[in-house]
Amino acid sequence: MHAETQKAGNDSWAGDYNVSGLQIVAPRHYGRWLAAFAIIAILLFIVKAFADGQIAWKVVGQFFTATAILNGLVNTIIMTVCAMVLGIVLGVVFAIMVMSPNPVLKGVAVFYIWFFRGTPLILQLLLWFNLALVFPRLGIPDVFSIRTVEVITPFVATLLGMGINQGAYTAEVVRSGILSVDSGQTEAAAAIGMTRLTALRRIVMPQAMRVIIPPVGNEVISMVKLTSIASVIQYSEILRNAQTIYYANNYVIEMLFVAAIWYLAVVTVLSIGQHFLERHFAKGHRKPDDVQKAEAAA
Amino acid sequence: MSRPMLIARDVRKDFGSFTALQGVSLDIHGGEVLCIIGPSGSGKSTFLRCLNQLERLDGGGIWIDGEMIGYRREGDKLYPLPDKDVARQRLATGMVFQRFNLFQHMTALENIIEGPVTVQKRKKAEAIDEAMVLLERVGLADKRDAYPSQLSGGQQQRVAIARALAMKPKLMLFDEPTSALDPELVGEVLQVMRGLAQSGMTMIVVTHELGFAREVAHRVVFMDRGAIVEAGSPQQVLGNPQQARTRDFIAAVLN
Numbered sequence: 001m002h003a004e005t006q007k008a009g010n011d012s013w014a015g016d017y018n019v020s021g022l023q024i025v026a027p028r029h030y031g032r033w034l035a036a037f038a039i040i041a042i043l044l045f046i047v048k049a050f051a052d053g054q055i056a057w058k059v060v061g062q063f064f065t066a067t068a069i070l071n072g073l074v075n076t077i078i079m080t081v082c083a084m085v086l087g088i089v090l091g092v093v094f095a096i097m098v099m100s101p102n103p104v105l106k107g108v109a110v111f112y113i114w115f116f117r118g119t120p121l122i123l124q125l126l127l128w129f130n131l132a133l134v135f136p137r138l139g140i141p142d143v144f145s146i147r148t149v150e151v152i153t154p155f156v157a158t159l160l161g162m163g164i165n166q167g168a169y170t171a172e173v174v175r176s177g178i179l180s181v182d183s184g185q186t187e188a189a190a191a192i193g194m195t196r197l198t199a200l201r202r203i204v205m206p207q208a209m210r211v212i213i214p215p216v217g218n219e220v221i222s223m224v225k226l227t228s229i230a231s232v233i234q235y236s237e238i239l240r241n242a243q244t245i246y247y248a249n250n251y252v253i254e255m256l257f258v259a260a261i262w263y264l265a266v267v268t269v270l271s272i273g274q275h276f277l278e279r280h281f282a283k284g285h286r287k288p289d290d291v292q293k294a295e296a297a298a
Numbered sequence: 299m300s301r302p303m304l305i306a307r308d309v310r311k312d313f314g315s316f317t318a319l320q321g322v323s324l325d326i327h328g329g330e331v332l333c334i335i336g337p338s339g340s341g342k343s344t345f346l347r348c349l350n351q352l353e354r355l356d357g358g359g360i361w362i363d364g365e366m367i368g369y370r371r372e373g374d375k376l377y378p379l380p381d382k383d384v385a386r387q388r389l390a391t392g393m394v395f396q397r398f399n400l401f402q403h404m405t406a407l408e409n410i411i412e413g414p415v416t417v418q419k420r421k422k423a424e425a426i427d428e429a430m431v432l433l434e435r436v437g438l439a440d441k442r443d444a445y446p447s448q449l450s451g452g453q454q455q456r457v458a459i460a461r462a463l464a465m466k467p468k469l470m471l472f473d474e475p476t477s478a479l480d481p482e483l484v485g486e487v488l489q490v491m492r493g494l495a496q497s498g499m500t501m502i503v504v505t506h507e508l509g510f511a512r513e514v515a516h517r518v519v520f521m522d523r524g525a526i527v528e529a530g531s532p533q534q535v536l537g538n539p540q541q542a543r544t545r546d547f548i549a550a551v552l553n
Contacts (some may be wrong), residue, residue: 187352188399188458192413192465193389195381202416206403284445285401 059254063245064261072241073262079158079227080236080266086163086218091170096200098175109171115170122229125161128152129233154235158227166223173215177208209281217274221267238262303328303363303500304469310357311344311524318344320524321358324467331501333511333532336521337547342504343396345521346473349502350391351384362390363468389417392462396474398454400446406433406457407442413465425464432460436490452483456490463494470494472503503527508551512536520544 063069097109118125134150139145181204189199231240238259246255302325308432311319319341326332334342337379341434347353349360352366359376360367367387369376379387392420401409411430414420433439436456445452455475472491476484495501495514505511511518511532520528520543528535539545 135314139335182399184395184397188393188395188401188461190352190385191388191391191393191395192461193385194413198385198416202412203401207401208451225373272436281403284405284447 015135028190037143042089044212053187055257056251056254059249059251060257060261063251063255063258066240066245067260068245069238071257072236072238075235076224076227076237076262077164077266079155079230079235080223082159083162083166083227084223086159087166087219087223088216091174092169092205094167094171095174095178097172099178100155107232113168113171116165117172121161121165121226122232124165125157125230125233128161129154129157131157154230154233157233158230158235162223162230163224166219169219170216173219174208177210177212178204180211181207210278213274213278213281217270217277220274221270224266224270225263300326300327301364302326303330304502306345306349307360308358309345309348309355309360311341311348311353312356318524322521322524322526323358324519324529326500326502326524328468328500329498330516331499331514332503332517332519333359333515334502334504334519334521335506335508335511335547335551337550338525339523340521341417341478341524342521343473346393346471346502346504347472349469350388350393352393354378358403359412362387363409367503376551385417389465390468392465392467392470394455394458394462394470394472394475398446398451398458398478400454400458400461403447403551405443406438406449409446409457410461410464413461418465429460429464435463435493436460437486450483451479452486455479455487459487459490461493468500470499470501472501472505474504474506476505476507506551508536508548520547522547 003260060271094109094112097105098113100106100109129152131152135148137145138148138151178200183201185207189203190196227235227237228239230237231243234240236244242255242259246252249255304324304326306322306324308488309319309322310317322345324332334345336342348355349367354368361370365387368379368384371377400406401412404412407426407429410432411422411425413421414425414428430439431443433442436459438453438456438460441449441453441457444453444456449457459475471472475491476487479487484507488507490537491501491503491510492514503511503515513532515532516528518532519526520535520539520541522543528539528541535544536548538546
């Protein structure tokens with residue numbers, strides 16, 4: 001081998017194949033520079049347009065932390081949390097019902113999903129809010145009853161409308177998550193003496209979470225913004241309070257900007273939370289190179 | 299002779315129009331190691347799954363230590379047992395699957411203590427001590443905190459054996475435990491099973507490893523088309539098969 005290399009070195013063509021002193025030059029990305037210049041130019045144009053436009057930026061700053069806006073923000077967050085909790089609880093219950101061998105439970109769940117996915121949310125909100133037109137009083141006859149309008153406040157109507165509607169969607173997400181778990185996991189759980197429900201709780205659901213969380217995270221974000229629809233039934237969330245203010249002071253765009261910035265802020269925080277939640281439930285499902293790194297470290 | 303630990307009588311199972319088991323009868327005594335061999339589709343895995351009620355019978359009956367499994371008998375009528383009783387009966391048997399089926403979101407140790415802690419409601423510290431003894435026994439004490447995805451097939455199967463043993467079953471069922479393994483990993487799993495057999499555990503092993511059957515089994519059963527064709531000592535069934543189908547199968551496996 002060694003002798004052969006030496007011999008090749010003496011031949012006249014061999015010099016072209018000498019690799020010592022060669023240098024790899026990084027490729028030049030002309031396209032990236034071009035794109036960057038174009039984007040910067042467009043951004044400058046937009047910024048200038050807004051700077052020259054009829055927007056009172058001072059008003060945006062002034063109302064950014066106005067009491068009405070902050071109250072609206074709190075109401076938006078409370079509604080998102082409550083409706084989502086209700087939605088997830090209903091979603092899990094109905095997903096299990098849909099997959100149940102019991103035909104009655106299955107039928108009820110299929111109907112629920114069909115009805116609440118099949119009608120517009122705003123319509124459902126109006127139905128709940130106007131429940132008093134059908135049932136003037138709620139309760140058990142002769143034992144206890146209360147006027148419907150006292151129970152179905154804008155908050156309760158929004159919670160019921162959003163939570164029950166969300167449950168119908170979440171049920172399908174949960175069902176797909178449960179289906180994503182290999183049937184061998186359920187069999188192994190059964191083999192160590194777990195009942196169907198224990199296996200679901202201890203073995204199947206924790207693994208289904210990996211599939212369930214990204215779409216549910218998506219729906220939480222969606223819910224933050226959907227709460228604005230509740231302004232039609234007088235629930236005082238950010239958008240409705242912003243509108244109330246601009247009816248009075250006429251700074252329409254400014255107040256809409258205030259609301260937009262708050263929505264973006266809430267959604268950003270939620271996205272970060274989702275990232276950490278996904279990481280928690282990826283337990284045991286690390287990427288192959290992570291495993292290699294772990295082995296190399298050990 | 300004393301009553302067998304497991305009695306199966308005329309076990310039948312259909313999948314739609316396909317008859318997977320057409321009347322299988324078998325007795326197994328405590329401490330016995332039984333290997334079931336046969337071509338794929340012969341019903342040997344289905345029979346094993348019937349024994350721990352992963353499949354419901356379409357006919358016949360199975361008794362473990364005198365208790366009929368899956369049904370409550372009143373006169374000539376059989377009433378299916380509720381989920382809770384089926385789960386309790388499954389504690390008598392430990393099952394090892396072809397594809398390991400370790401819980402993917404739990405470490406090796408968590409897989410083993412899950413049954414004792416969640417199902418048998420035993421103290422966690424105690425369960426961990428016992429699990430470590432079992433991990434030691436299958437040679438994986440250093441892998442206690444590894445997730446299944448970080449273990450080789452052979453290591454996963456050994457953890458799966460430890461998980462089944464942690465429930466202290468009377469009877470261990472192995473469903474082709476080495477069929478999904480790379481050839482070089484088969485030996486380590488068989489080694490663990492050999493040790494288990496030597497310790498006196500009652501075992502039913504569905505396998506294609508004729509060498510293991512010859513060496514470890516007290517009795518070999520050859521199944522084909524949902525029925526037992528031939529049964530006897532390993533020397534008899536593997537060395538001097540009486541039925542043409544058994545001979546053909548053994549010749550096919552050995553070549």
